Amino acid sequence: MVCFIFMLACDKRSPEKRDAFFAEGKQAFSAREYRKAEIAFKNAVQQDPQFAPAYLQLGLTYLEEKQPRKAYTALMNAVQLDPSMEEARIKLGELLVVMREYAKAIEQADKVIEKHPENLEARLIRAVGYRGVHKRDAAIEELEYILEKDPDNARAHVTLATILLDMSQLEAAEAHLQKALSLDPDRVETHLTLAQLYTRRKDLENAEQHLRRAVALRPDDPMMRGMLVQFLLSRGETDAAERVLTEGIERNPDAPEPYLALGEFYALQGKLDAAEANYRKALEKDPDSIPARIKLAEHAINAKDFEGAERLLAEIAQKAPGHYAVPFLYGRIDLIRGRFDAAAASFQKVVNLVPDFSRGHLFLGRAYYMQHDFQNAKSEILRALEL
Structure with a gap:
């Protein structure tokens, strides 16, 4: 009985334990040990479910781990527990933009701007949100305000250029993009938007140059390689596209994503055996991979192997309920x-x-x-x- 009471006392939640776990998580996050950070922040929340800073840090950790849905939940918890936490609202707004939840992103930006009208991060989120809900004039007004306050805001120049591209004002768009490039030559979004502009002008050489620069800046990002591959395929350069994908595997042979990308490429080319082999290689690299199971299930369905597909779907349902x-x-x-x-x-x-x-x-x-x-x-x- 004494031992049982002692165990209960030891297990009692305490601010000291919460703060220790929180500090451990921040240290792990700084060291880019995101799995360790995730566990520590979860432990901090377990000690104090009302501790908003731990939810914020947990959300930031999930973003680094590329788990946007979990990041959304954690950041929402943070702002609900502490509505004044602007950093959480900004991160939540940026995430909602990526998720194309533009109206919700605007709501988060509005909450920040109500108290701090000159918060340019919030105004940029609101501008992107306005573009997403087709309020072009309101978006331009926000961006002009930002650039009046901060003429060297590269993100605002790129965002305004994107809207000008929508309006087919190519010269004005290029001026803003060149300004953004001079301010920050390594901003990937600038190169991607310039590639889009040059493609519109049918200047394919410059378009490819900027796409390749984007890949060079983020060589391990499958999305960057995917955009370059799509561009090359549109020009009929199949061999060059394949080289871009195999280079991704050479750079990061232990990650599943490059194999998935190459598998999708082979599937488009009708090389179904090669596609399946790469999907299985991705699953070998990450036995918990949901995307690899999805691709293998799609492959099985196309081959009318419904039993095999259903086995894979049962695994997905178990590992990712509600997917x-x-x-x-x-x-x-x-x-x-x-x-x-x-x-x-x-x-x-x-x-x-x-x-x-x-x-x-x-x-x-x-x-x-x-x-x-x-x-x-x-x-x-x-x-x-x-x-």
């Missing part, structure tokens, strides 16, 4: 098997989970079409085209 890929791929199986009611129900679940997932709306439209529900089919297919 939209599970109903989406079950829906595809049902569609092929002629189970149109079940397929429609699955795809409806998908678009409820991820409203901006264009393929979800497209396949829901197909399911409705097969049910002879042509009005809903048209509505969903048009929605897919909008996205």
Whole structure:
């Protein structure tokens, strides 16, 4: 009995334990030991579930670990517990922009600007949000305010250039991009936007140069290589595109992402055995990889190996409960098997989970079409085209 009471006393939550875990997490975060930091911040929250700074740091850790949904939850907890925590609102707003939740991003920016009208980070989030909800004039007004206060704000120049590109004002856009480039030659977004501008002008040599510069700045980012690969494929340069992807594997042979990218490339080329081999290599590198399982399940469905696909989907459901890929791929199986009611129900679940997932709306439209529900089919297919 004495031992039991002693154990309870030792397990009692305390500010001292909370602060010790929090300090441990910050030290691990600074050392880029993100998994260790995550565990420490979770322990701090367990000691004090009302401790907003730990949720903020946990959110920042999830961002580094490329877990945006978990980051969103942690950052939301931070601002709900401490509405005055501006850093959390800024990070949450930036994340919401990436997630294309523009109206929600604007809300977070507004909360900061209400108290500090000259917070330029919040105003930039609001400008990007306005562009996302098609309030172009309001976005331009915000960006002009930012550049009046800070003429050397490279991010604002790039964002304004993006809007000017939308308006086909190429010369004005280029002026802002060149200014951004002079301020920060290593900003990836500047090079990507310049590549877009030069592609519009059909100056493909300069477009490729800026895409390659973006890859050089972030050589381990699959998205950068993917953009360059798409550009090269659009020019029919298949061998060059393949080299870009194999270089990614050479740079980072133990990461799953380069193998997934090469697998997708081979799938597009119709080299399905090579695609499957790379997906399996990705799973070998990361046995917990959800993207690798999704690709293998898609491959199995295309090969009409439904039993193999369902095994993989069961693994995904176990490892990532609620993942939209599970109903989406079950829906595809049902569609092929002629189970149109079940397929429609699955795809409806998908678009409820991820409203901006264009393929979800497209396949829901197909399911409705097969049910002879042509009005809903048209509505969903048009929605897919909008996205």
